[in-house]
Amino acid sequence: MAAIRCTSLVKRYVDVVAVAGLDLRVEAGECFGLLGPNGAGKTTTIEILEGLTVPDAGEVAVLGMRWGGGAGDRALRERLGIQLQDTQLADKLTVEETVRLFRSFYRQSHTVDEVLGLVELGEKRTAWVGKLSGGQKQRLAVACALVSRPELLFLDEPTTGLDPQSRRQLWEVIGRFRATGGTVLLTTHYMEEAERLCDHVAIMDHGKVIALGTPRELIASLGAQHVVEFALADGVGRGPTPEELAALPGVQAVRPGADRTALTVAAVHRAVPALLGLLERRGAELSLLATHNATLEDVFVSLTGRQLRDD
Amino acid sequence: MIDHPLVQLTLARMREFYREPEAIFWVFGFPLVLAFALGIAFRNRGPGELKVGVLRAPGDSAIASALDRAPGLAAAVLDSSEARVELRTGRIALLVVPGTPLVYRYDSTRTESRLARLEADAALQRARGRADAAPVRDERITEPGARYIDFLIPGLLGMNLMGSGLWGIGFSVVQARTKKLLKRLMATPMRRGHYLLSFILSRLLFLFLEIAALVGFGWLMFGVGVRGSYVALALITVLGALSFAGLGMLVASRARTIEAVSGLMNLVMLPMWILSGTFFSYARFPDAMQPFVKALPLTALNDALRAVMIDGTGLMRLGAPLAIVAGWGAVSFVIALQIFRWR
Numbered sequence: 001m002a003a004i005r006c007t008s009l010v011k012r013y014v015d016v017v018a019v020a021g022l023d024l025r026v027e028a029g030e031c032f033g034l035l036g037p038n039g040a041g042k043t044t045t046i047e048i049l050e051g052l053t054v055p056d057a058g059e060v061a062v063l064g065m066r067w068g069g070g071a072g073d074r075a076l077r078e079r080l081g082i083q084l085q086d087t088q089l090a091d092k093l094t095v096e097e098t099v100r101l102f103r104s105f106y107r108q109s110h111t112v113d114e115v116l117g118l119v120e121l122g123e124k125r126t127a128w129v130g131k132l133s134g135g136q137k138q139r140l141a142v143a144c145a146l147v148s149r150p151e152l153l154f155l156d157e158p159t160t161g162l163d164p165q166s167r168r169q170l171w172e173v174i175g176r177f178r179a180t181g182g183t184v185l186l187t188t189h190y191m192e193e194a195e196r197l198c199d200h201v202a203i204m205d206h207g208k209v210i211a212l213g214t215p216r217e218l219i220a221s222l223g224a225q226h227v228v229e230f231a232l233a234d235g236v237g238r239g240p241t242p243e244e245l246a247a248l249p250g251v252q253a254v255r256p257g258a259d260r261t262a263l264t265v266a267a268v269h270r271a272v273p274a275l276l277g278l279l280e281r282r283g284a285e286l287s288l289l290a291t292h293n294a295t296l297e298d299v300f301v302s303l304t305g306r307q308l309r310d311d
Numbered sequence: 312m313i314d315h316p317l318v319q320l321t322l323a324r325m326r327e328f329y330r331e332p333e334a335i336f337w338v339f340g341f342p343l344v345l346a347f348a349l350g351i352a353f354r355n356r357g358p359g360e361l362k363v364g365v366l367r368a369p370g371d372s373a374i375a376s377a378l379d380r381a382p383g384l385a386a387a388v389l390d391s392s393e394a395r396v397e398l399r400t401g402r403i404a405l406l407v408v409p410g411t412p413l414v415y416r417y418d419s420t421r422t423e424s425r426l427a428r429l430e431a432d433a434a435l436q437r438a439r440g441r442a443d444a445a446p447v448r449d450e451r452i453t454e455p456g457a458r459y460i461d462f463l464i465p466g467l468l469g470m471n472l473m474g475s476g477l478w479g480i481g482f483s484v485v486q487a488r489t490k491k492l493l494k495r496l497m498a499t500p501m502r503r504g505h506y507l508l509s510f511i512l513s514r515l516l517f518l519f520l521e522i523a524a525l526v527g528f529g530w531l532m533f534g535v536g537v538r539g540s541y542v543a544l545a546l547i548t549v550l551g552a553l554s555f556a557g558l559g560m561l562v563a564s565r566a567r568t569i570e571a572v573s574g575l576m577n578l579v580m581l582p583m584w585i586l587s588g589t590f591f592s593y594a595r596f597p598d599a600m601q602p603f604v605k606a607l608p609l610t611a612l613n614d615a616l617r618a619v620m621i622d623g624t625g626l627m628r629l630g631a632p633l634a635i636v637a638g639w640g641a642v643s644f645v646i647a648l649q650i651f652r653w654r
Contacts, residue, residue: 050498052494052498052654074500074502075500080498082498082499084494084495084498086491087490087494088490090327092326092327092331093323093326093327100314100319101320101322102499103314103319104314104315104316104318104320105316105496105501107500128330
């Protein structure tokens with residue numbers, strides 16, 4: 001049975017269509033990622049699924065139930081764990097008091113010790129929330145979501161703004177939850193996070209899903225496993241045209257950009273010498289040359305022509 | 312029991328309150344400071360000793376000693392330039408110029424001066440042999456509850472109930488809303504009624520401390536007693552606290568920012584600070600305004616508190632003001648529930 005199913009979801013705000021006909025299916029036990037740039041409609045989508053926002057049109061079923069108000073909603077909420085993007089928990093309560101408060105809302109729940117152990121905040125249990133670091137606050141937010149022993153965990157950009165170490169700690173928390181059979185739906189704009197955590201990802205843009213699959217499938221859809229990026233020094237020789245680049249051996253696609261050109265290539269060891277030869281014949285001089293394994297970021301750029309993140 | 316959501320929510324409310332030093336000051340410290348300052352400034356001194364000057368001239372010392380012998384008068388012999396300044400600045404209430412006739416120089420628009428003239432004249436006439444035509448005897452009484460501080464303490468109590476109800480609830484609710492904490496709570500199975508009830512419960516628990524602080528202070532510092540029953544006083548304050556909790560809920564029901572809710576609270580409270588007879592009797596306002604002034608919840612609450620504390624009135628005879636207080640609370644609470652913005 002699917003943990004989440006939604007069809008033809010639509011949500012309009014006064015001046016913008018946040019979700020424009022969205023279909024999703026999340027299987028029980030998997031980790032599903034909603035990826036996309038800011039403003040793609042990820043948060044609106046997840047809040048509709050959480051029953052916090054009412055859609056203008058479309059069907060939603062969460063754990064086989066529908067949102068409709070009243071006692072049914074409360075029964076469904078007993079089974080969910082939710083972390084919202086921008087909640088600030090009360091600064092003047094301690095970690096333990098905060099968890100105990102959230103715990104009191106649920107019929108069945110972890111003990112405070114258990115859940116603080118899960119998120120590794122045991123040492124901070126008597127600290128005021130206001131004194132925690134960003135990563136610790138975020139783990140506390142996840143602790144408040146996990147305290148109900150949920151079947152389904154919603155995480156909205158759980159690691160945004162965190163340093164790499166805090167991010168990895170949170171990934172471990174999510175990993176431990178999954179090991180107990182839990183289902184996760186998370187949104188993120190970190191591709192690395194999605195590749196690392198998710199079984200399936202849906203790439204969203206302008207309120208729609210523009211690509212869906214496992215991270216491996218999506219990267220494979222580029223037709224090549226590697227990306228070569230280069231830039232030329234100004235005013236030296238003549239740069240090659242996209243057509244000439246596309247004709248190089250092993251090059252699958254060419255994406256000219258503002259400050260650099262990216263080539264999707266099947267075999268770096270053939271494409272790079274050919275590229276260097278071409279540039280040398282033109283008398284052009286490189287100011288940058290870099291290669292990396294293709295990522296979901298490249299998938300997004302090839303689908304939309306835009307970078308995923310503004311920064 | 313301790314893990315009941317209502318208990319946990321109420322505990323959270325209370326912890327957030329008592330861990331905020333500013334809140335403690337405004338709820339407990341500020342009313343005491345006000346009571347102390349106003350109690351000192353407006354303490355009843357009575358007329359005290361009246362100072363009377365005697366102009367330096369032949370016969371001045373006989374006059375001065377006659378005045379000094381009279382209770383409540385103090386005489387001083389002054390040169391004419393000195394005497395003029397002292398009289399003008401009110402340091403002496405009256406100047407006696409020796410001679411025939413005796414001249415009393417004073418400002419007849421000043422109560423003190425007219426009193427001094429009567430007392431001085433009686434003392435001097437008696438010294439020169441005038442006998443009382445009829446025997447008299449003085450009986451002095453002081454009416455308890457007639458001092459300004461007796462009037463002020465119940466008013467401060469009412470004002471404090473209003474302030475902590477509105478600020479305590481309005482601020483926390485709007486803060487939870489702006490921080491998206493309200494939305495987060497909505498994502499749990501928490502019952503909305505429990506959330507709102509937790510504010511009221513924590514208010515009631517702090518209420519008794521507030522009242523004890525102010526009433527105790529008034530009693531220790533100024534001897535302000537409670538003539539009526541403490542049970543009646545407690546019931547009235549509980550009703551007042553509930554009523555202003557309802558009003559606070561209403562004020563906070565829609566506001567999205569702290570600025571907005573602060574503005575609304577001042578809009579609600581400022582008229583009542585002035586009109587509702589906290590610092591001075593609302594009888595000073597024109598008759599046309601009286602129905603409006605009496606319909607305000609703080610006016611009704613202050614009236615009820617004064618009736619119990621000063622006059623010792625029983626609850627049964629306070630139906631009208633208590634109905635006004637309860638009505639405001641009930642109507643506000645019902646409207647607040649209807650229009651409350653839960654995210």
